[in-house]
Each structure stands twice: as structure tokens, then as C-alpha cells.
Amino acid sequence: MRTPIIAGNWKMFKTVSEAKTFFEEVKGKAEVAGVESVICAPFTNLPALVEAAKGTSIKIGAQNLHFEDEGAFTGEISGKMLQELGVDYVIIGHSERRAYFGETDEIVNKKVHAAFKYGITPIPCVGEKLEEREAGQTKEVVKVQTEAALQGLTAEQAAQVVIAYEPIWAIGTGKSSTAQDANEVIAYIRSLVDGLYGSETAGKIRIQYGGSVKPENVKEYMSENDIDGALVGGASLQPASYIALVEGAK
């Protein structure tokens, strides 16, 4: 039995004071038995959010990390630093990082390993561009990205990973993939995990859908067999909407 997981990805939104206000409003509400609730915030918000989340069931995540422990990498943050803060999750290889910051499958894999080194659960992101979908290449694209992200992990580690399937054309566009289409790709990703690690690991790994998920459509996705939750951008920014997403995942 896989626990559904709703992760809000705030992207580059919210100052520290805005994050604290948000948390006060969702505390006790975005906490639903049987659903894991995660907020992935900008680095600057993490200390305050980790502190605020103490004694709650809400987990805090980062949106990126560097794969080295430390070094001359101006502007970067390492897993070692995140571990000391007490961060539980980290998003890796979001399509925005791949598109705007040149992250490759190889870098994504190094970051996944770095997260495990510091006891942080990675949420690697995979997904096709519109032209790839139209050319019938969706499965080919997610196969390459998924296998690269998991490369070198043990079965035990792979079972802990949370994969986010986000078709790029559905991100922030209001054009969500149908629940059936998303489920088909997610079931395919699970079959890839089966091929790599066997059915026990494939049965344990959680795979989220992301792309224009809202309180109004979250239940449709959650009713599909292979979809274990959602990685949500825009609709995770308002407390009422975030609470409704977590409630809708039950």
C-alpha cells in the first residue's frame, strides 16, 4: 500500500514572512491521516519552515541541491547543508532546471545520489515536451530520464524515491493531461522500475503526476491506480487551495 503524497512546489515564490504566514494557515489542516503533505520551498524559507513544521506531520523539501558536498560553486547549496537544516525531501531535475539551468540526466543522477548520501528523499522529475508528445516519443523520453535518474541506486533506495511525471506542456498552462493519459505514462514508468528492480520495488515506488493540478481535478488523478499523488506548482501557493489538495488526495 503506497501512501499518497502531495508536494507543493513553490518555485521562486514567497519571502520568509510570507512562508511563515502560509504555514500558520495550513497547520493542522493540510494534515490528513493517510496522506503525506510536503512543502518544497525556496532555500531562504527552509530554516523557518523546518522550525514551524516541528510537531506537525507536514514535511519540508528543497527544490534543488548541488551534487558535491562543498566547494567553489558560487550560489549553490549542498545536501550536507540541507541535511543539517532537517529537510526531508528535495526536488531534482525539474523541467525548469533542465530548461533554464542546463541540468542533464547525468547531473540529475548525481543529485539523486547526493540526496541519499544525506538522508534526503529525492523527487526526480521526468516528462516530455509538447513536440515530443506530438511525435509519439513520450515513452521513449521518460524511459531515458527515469533510467538515468535511478542509475546506480540499490533496490532499497529506488523504493524510497518519489518520481514526478510532469509533461512539460501541462506545467503552469492550465492544460492538464487527462487522468487516464497520465496514468498510462505513470504505469509505464512503474513497468520500467519493475524491469530494473523487480515487482516488489515497482510496487513500492511512488509516482506523482504534475501539471496544472488543482483542488478541482486532484481527485480524478488520485482515483487512477498508478498515480500516487501530485507535484503542484501554482495551486500550492494559497493556503486554502493547498489544504484542499491534501484533503482531495485521501
Ligand SMILES: O=C[C@H](O)COP(=O)(O)O
Ligand atoms: O512542480 C510543479 C509543476 O511544475 C506543476 O506546476 P503547475 O501546477 O503550476 O502546473
